[in-house]
Amino acid sequence: MNSRLKFLLLNLFLFFALLTKAQEKITVGEKQTLFSTVLNEKREIWIHLPKTYNDTGINPAKYPVIYLLDGEINFEYYAGMSDFLAKPPYAEMPECIVVGIKNTERTRDLTPTKSGKKSPVNSNVVLFGDSGGSENFVRFIQEELKPFISKNYRTQDYSVLVGHSFGGLFAVNVLLTHPEYFNAYVANDPSLWWDNKVLISRTKDYLEKNKNFPAHKFLYVAQADNEEQNKNWNSDMTQAIEEFKEIIEKNGSLNYKHHFYENEVHGTVSYPGNYDAVKFIFKGFRTDIKKLSKNPQLLEEEYKRFSEKTGTNFLPSETYLNVVLKFMKSNDFKESEKYFNDLKHKLYPKK
Template sequence: MNNWFKFLYLSVFLFFTSGRAQETLTIGEKQTLFSKILNEKREIWIHLPKTYNDTTITPAKYPVIYLLDGEINFEYFTGMTDFIARTPYADIPECIVVGIKNTERTRDLTPTKSQKKSPVNPDVTLFADSGGSENFVKFLQDELKPMISKNYRTQEYSILVGHSFGGLFAINTFLTHPEYFKAYVANDPSLWWDNKVTISRTKDYVEKNKKFPAGKSLYVSQADNEEQQKNWNSDMTQAIEEFKEIIEKNGSLNYKHSFFKGETHGTVSYPGNYEALKFIFKGFRTDIKQLAKNPKQLEADYKNLSEKLGAEFAPSEAYLNVVLTFMKTNDFKESEAYFMNMKNRYYPKK
């Protein structure tokens, strides 16, 4: 592991009467690591939550989101997660985002070797470098995740997010290694791949296992691709619909499918990821006004959320500080005392 340095920065200019000063707003860090499994260097982009380095609170652990196609999605995704995790309106907990930059995208994200011939030249096999997803998921599980856990304060809750071939990869990983991640997001997944091999695998999984593992979540978005329905995207649409029917008939999975009218294959990830995170963490948001009347509700809500997600979640110290400020400002003395006691229980000062 080497080449730690800051990147992806915006320059902001603060104007003073005496002149002009420049500061830097940083949204991430870059690391380069050599993968023995893939036999190549991989570039990883990492975004830390706003409270990660806050010295006024107890150091916390955070869920981790592994984001495929990092070079395309990282900038908007990190801003979005910060926005919907802001107190007191948070729909999700603050998360570490790990963007994975591509090298050989088709190789890494497809589950089988393509045999499809070019319609213009039958001597040419399309996607000739395909079929390496098992190696790539092994890289994620055995090399990348341990590296992130070693260097950052991580919670035992991780999400895999992908689009197109990345969505195909996310669903295939869910079927073959469901224990690797707690939640999976597939935006307009390329389930048409290799004569819909992943649809066949889904049917086989349901037939063999009857139920999906408890504590898992799967979100699938679908673009209407109105302008392109007569072309290759018609196969994509049909395959996603077939997958949806299989999953919904089974009924044992925390699953949601969203159709986005007016969105194309290239734009659906933005609204899809927003809805996906809110769906996965449904139940995380609390009403601070209601807590004034019923302070015990906060721990009850987090208990229900933890049971649903299959991991332990608790109110963050940052949020309890916001709650305490609200109670004090509005003179809810009994509730203020209750939450002060809760804060001391969860985050005792040494």
């Protein structure tokens, strides 16, 4: 074989090798379909697994689950955001499984009551005629979707419900009617104007009956600048959110935060709202790796405080302990390195 032919064959080999490499894909998640007997229809679910989920170098871990409404709109950015915020050594949250729920009949599923609202341009037309099916939808999530996720994936007993607009309305309604279903709730610009502010009445009734919300529950409400940006087109929404805020803050029993986003409108507020909501819900999760070098016991103390706050037992992940050990070793903190090595073997013994 002459040198010219060898040269051509080598270049062909390199070309196909590069072509194969160029075709490797970055996967955000996977789609699953399950049939709901409650809703009598197939539902498509999008699932994002944490980066360490299939890491064979660590013990199989269990992960909290975030249930994301309007999955077809929010899934891709939320998956990337959750990975970013869970990346050690500056993780603001634990790694989580993200479950995006794709819509079929959005108004039906997310609204708590049947609407009798007439069209402002034609009094013979009733708006949102297919509304009022949220109780069936939450049954689907609690009785069918959650068991499906728990059966097929490694889940920790901690879950978050995230919604926007009608989805935010749904999240608040679930908090009022079934607060035990989720540990934390996120309502981005919730449509609390719905049905003559029916959820405002339900909130008052709930607190009159129960006095307080259950312990360890979290609610984050993001409010867009709808009136300023849209020339008062949505003043009913603004008034309802403000009224809800006043009731919740006056009661004071809920881990609650409301944030007004003056530079965001209804269609954009969920992006920054979801980012800030995660940091609020998981505040106290992040530990200072530099402080651990001088006080290694601080890690367990802070995780204990965070667990007490959330009502769920959280432990430092094996991945984070590996990062801490690498930091201690590279900076020659021998005593701290031994402490964290012993802690790792205690929490994650080799099989």
